[in-house]
Amino acid sequence: MKILGNIGGFTKLLGTIARVNKYAKPIERAKAQGDLDAERVAIETACSSWVNDVINTFDMHFDITGRENIPEGPCVFIGNHQAYCDIMAMLKAVEGHQLGFIAKEEFKPVPFLSTWILRARGLFIPTLRNDARDSLKVINEGVKYVKDGFSLMIFPEGKRSWSSQMDEFKPGSFKLATKAKGPLVPVTINGTYKMFEEREIMTPGQTATVTIHPPIDTASLSKAEEKDLPEKVWNIIHSALPI
Numbered sequence: 001m002k003i004l005g006n007i008g009g010f011t012k013l014l015g016t017i018a019r020v021n022k023y024a025k026p027i028e029r030a031k032a033q034g035d036l037d038a039e040r041v042a043i044e045t046a047c048s049s050w051v052n053d054v055i056n057t058f059d060m061h062f063d064i065t066g067r068e069n070i071p072e073g074p075c076v077f078i079g080n081h082q083a084y085c086d087i088m089a090m091l092k093a094v095e096g097h098q099l100g101f102i103a104k105e106e107f108k109p110v111p112f113l114s115t116w117i118l119r120a121r122g123l124f125i126p127t128l129r130n131d132a133r134d135s136l137k138v139i140n141e142g143v144k145y146v147k148d149g150f151s152l153m154i155f156p157e158g159k160r161s162w163s164s165q166m167d168e169f170k171p172g173s174f175k176l177a178t179k180a181k182g183p184l185v186p187v188t189i190n191g192t193y194k195m196f197e198e199r200e201i202m203t204p205g206q207t208a209t210v211t212i213h214p215p216i217d218t219a220s221l222s223k224a225e226e227k228d229l230p231e232k233v234w235n236i237i238h239s240a241l242p243i
Contacts, residue, residue, distance in 0.1 A: 009202035020050040040098040051091040059204035066212030076177035079187035081155035085195040093210040102154040146180035183215035188240035211240040
């Protein structure tokens, strides 16, 4: 990473996080009171404010299709993972709906960002192979979140591709949806890697696309269909990427 070239961009990003901190109290108050509906609304309000601030700060543009496919209730979004800016792409795509993220444990020590991931009902998941048991614990906690009415996003590739290519999906990621028996919504993200990863510096004026595909009802899947789900979703997501 070009450290010196990114000092300005990182400072601007911290500024957006500082500005969204005013929304923390309503979220924490609703959570303390056990008012899940108020908590969801407060999270969505904070995330909407933050993502639009980031978009304006870095001159990002998103072309979004398929918003009509977003379920009214809680669901699990599964998408390909090109870049850090996939987070902004998804928050803008589902604006008006609460969304938390399953993030890599490496982000846990990052100040401010880690706090907001947890505050928005996100979770940190281990990425090492020998942490399978701990990963399952996180997935089970995520399942409880979904059952409580919170939507989550997970990237089954487990890492950024830095391109429009896709790696295979980790099957365990799909347990988040199948164990919750909730709708699974495939999402194709393309072009976010041009916003930072391509040059390893924030590049204003870039446009990325987000395609939200029709939801899949996981509650009605047979065991065989559950087994085939990762490949099926991979193909759906890949179908909206340029050849």
